[in-house]
Amino acid sequence: MARDAEVFGGGVAVVTGAGSGIGAGIARRAGQIGMTVIVADINEQAAAGTVDEITSAGGKAEAWKLDVSRPEELDRFAEQVFARHGEVRLLINNAGIETVGYTWEVPTARWEATLNINVHGVIHGVRAFVPHIIASGKEAWIGNLSSVGAFGHMPAQTAYTVTKHAVQAFSECLYLEMELKNLPIHVSSIVPGMLRTNIFNAEAGEGEPANAQAHRRAMFEMMRDYGMDLDEGCRLFLEQMAENKFWVHSQPEMSEQIIGGRIRFLQDQIPPIMPDLARQIAAD
Numbered sequence: 001m002a003r004d005a006e007v008f009g010g011g012v013a014v015v016t017g018a019g020s021g022i023g024a025g026i027a028r029r030a031g032q033i034g035m036t037v038i039v040a041d042i043n044e045q046a047a048a049g050t051v052d053e054i055t056s057a058g059g060k061a062e063a064w065k066l067d068v069s070r071p072e073e074l075d076r077f078a079e080q081v082f083a084r085h086g087e088v089r090l091l092i093n094n095a096g097i098e099t100v101g102y103t104w105e106v107p108t109a110r111w112e113a114t115l116n117i118n119v120h121g122v123i124h125g126v127r128a129f130v131p132h133i134i135a136s137g138k139e140a141w142i143g144n145l146s147s148v149g150a151f152g153h154m155p156a157q158t159a160y161t162v163t164k165h166a167v168q169a170f171s172e173c174l175y176l177e178m179e180l181k182n183l184p185i186h187v188s189s190i191v192p193g194m195l196r197t198n199i200f201n202a203e204a205g206e207g208e209p210a211n212a213q214a215h216r217r218a219m220f221e222m223m224r225d226y227g228m229d230l231d232e233g234c235r236l237f238l239e240q241m242a243e244n245k246f247w248v249h250s251q252p253e254m255s256e257q258i259i260g261g262r263i264r265f266l267q268d269q270i271p272p273i274m275p276d277l278a279r280q281i282a283a284d
């Protein structure tokens with residue numbers, strides 16, 4: 001039996017942003033290994049689509065409409081999930097958006113949405129669920145979606161980059177809080193390299209400056225042509241979480257390269273290094 005099936009099978013999984021991409025892939029894997037999957041997304045129809053995929057493959061799943069940028073919705077959501085199921089073994093704070101555009105050109109609403117979904121969504125997901133998990137007395141695993149972008153810098157993806165640096169720091173401190181309080185809650189930082197998802201689709205860029213379109217399209221094409229297979233990446237994520245790893249990667253070699261660059265940047269205290277990709281996109 002696969003390690004994730006042994007550790008997580010029979011438990012309840014909560015996955016935010018599970019109507020598409022990585023969230024949907026993790027939800028499908030959780031369904032496959034015998035978990036009851038709570039598929040939460042702001043897009044109700046997309047959540048229902050993931051539930052159909054899980055149930056038609058013989059798994060158990062429920063769709064929930066949830067906007068992670070609203071802390072009070074996360075509070076209600078956690079209460080209702082615990083009232084109904086009494087436990088959560090796996091919590092994946094995954095919902096996130098990409099935002100493209102120069103800092104001073106991204107409209108306030110898009111800046112706020114990026115910070116609220118990507119940072120506050122993760123923080124309040126943890127804040128809402130952890131007291132219930134502690135009260136249940138059961139062992140649990142929390143995975144927060146970081147990114148290789150958490151270790152680098154990318155001009156014109158500044159809003160997104162800021163949020164991923166924040167989530168990475170949050171997960172590191174949360175891990176230590178669990179250790180300090182001796183709680184049976186394992187924390188993982190999930191670091192996707194590049195998985196084929198809808199995050200750079202044209203419609204996901206609504207509210208960005210008009211001149212962001214070419215950058216978004218270049219990233220979309222790169223992800224389409226070079227991105228890793230989604231289900232394989234998500235299988236790797238749950239396998240590593242089941243081994244209680246803090247660092248969870250889809251493409252470890254990509255993570256290593258970017259983290260290596262970060263180490264040199266900090267050690268030598270040099271100015272930020274322009275990624276080749278940024279120059280390439282800007283020249284197009």
Ligand SMILES: NC(=O)c1ccc[n+]([C@@H]2O[C@H](COP(=O)([O-])OP(=O)(O)OC[C@H]3O[C@@H](n4cnc5c(N)ncnc54)[C@H](O)[C@@H]3O)[C@@H](O)[C@H]2O)c1
Pocket residue numbers: 016017018019020021022023040041042043046066067068069094095096097117145146147148149191192193194195196197198199200204
């Ligand atoms: N795809 C990659 O290669 C990659 C790389 C690094 C990090 N990530 C991270 O993985 C996570 C998922 O990204 P993806 O690539 O699967 O994107 P995606 O666009 O395919 O899916 C994101 C899902 O989140 C949902 N969502 C958006 N706002 C929401 C909100 N307010 N409340 C609830 N749900 C909401 C969307 O409806 C969508 O179903 C993000 O946090 C992203 O930063 C992805």
